[in-house]
Structure formats: C-alpha cells, structure tokens
Amino acid sequence: MRRKLVFACTTLLLAQLFIACNSTDDGIECPEDHTGALAEAEEKLPGDWVLTAMTADQEIDLTDDETDNPSTDLFTQYEACQKDAYYSFGSNRTYVYRQGNRATDCENKVALGGTWQLIGDVLSLVGSCNVSNIPLTFKEDATAFTFTNAFSIADAQGKNIQTNVTFTYTLTEL
Secondary structure (H helix, E strand, O other), X not given: OHHHHHHHHHHHHHHHHHOXXXXXXHHOOOOOOOOOOOOHHHOOOOEEEEEEEEEEEEEEOOOOOXXXXXXXXXXXXXXXXXXXXXXXXXXXXXXXXXXXXXXXXXXXXXXXEEEEEEEOOEEEEEEOOEEEEEEXXXXXXXXXXXXXXXXXXXXXXXXXXXXXXXXXXXXXXX
C-alpha cells in the first residue's frame, strides 16, 4: 500500500510539472513549443533514457513487510511497475515520458509528452501548457544523467519524511 502511495506521489509530482492549464481557460497563453535544429551540445540527449536508480538523502522504509529495514536506495524498494519509467527524446525536439507502460499488469500508466530543449545542463520541457526547467548532471561519457527534487515521502508506518530524492536515467535501447 505504501509503495502505491509513493508511486502516486511521484506520478503526481511529474503530472504537476506538465499539467498546469488549458490555453482556453481564462485567456491564459500557453508557452511556445521548443522548435529548431539541435545545437551540438544537445545531440547527446536524443534517445531512450530509463530510470535506473532513485536515492534519498535520508533512509526510508517503504516496504510494508513488518521488518524495520530503512534504506536510502528507494529504487530497490519499488515494484516493477514503479521502476518502469523512461524518457524518449526525439531529434525533432519531441519527448514522451512513460511510467508503468512496459512492465506487466501495471494499473497506473502514465504518458506525458511535449517538446524539449537543453541549454547548458538545464533541460527545458514544454507540455500541457507548462514549462519545467530541470538542472541535470550528466555522467562524463553522457550515458546517464541525474536530477534531484525535494519530496515528503510517507514511510511504511505512515510517517512523512522530508528528503531530497535523486533520480538517475541511463541511455539505453528499449
């Protein structure tokens, strides 16, 4: 049950990054999609980036297994559907983020998309009338990137723990 709550919280955070408004609501103008040819520094991003690690600054026990076994490695405490997350960045500046789409029998499937741009190491995503700017740290050979966000996570006993969570995505072939 707690794992589903953490999965829902993670999905909700990602949804908040992308679902803000509709361009017809109250005359709000949506941001323009990113367009144009890729800059040389952006050519490292097109491809499929799979979630391969998720670590917290503080130890948290997410498993409801009647054993007190907190860990900073949140990824190992997740089930297959929760671990099944990836970005597909296209050379045409489109992207899709999917979660729970490849693992078997996932109930909560997520698919979000839009356009992207990489300026320095800041990834800008435009989707669902919203812009998100995410500072990335790339591995030296550009085969993985990480980013960190602050979360309040409920552990297996229901205690909320404030912590920073670092997500690692690795370039792969799906």
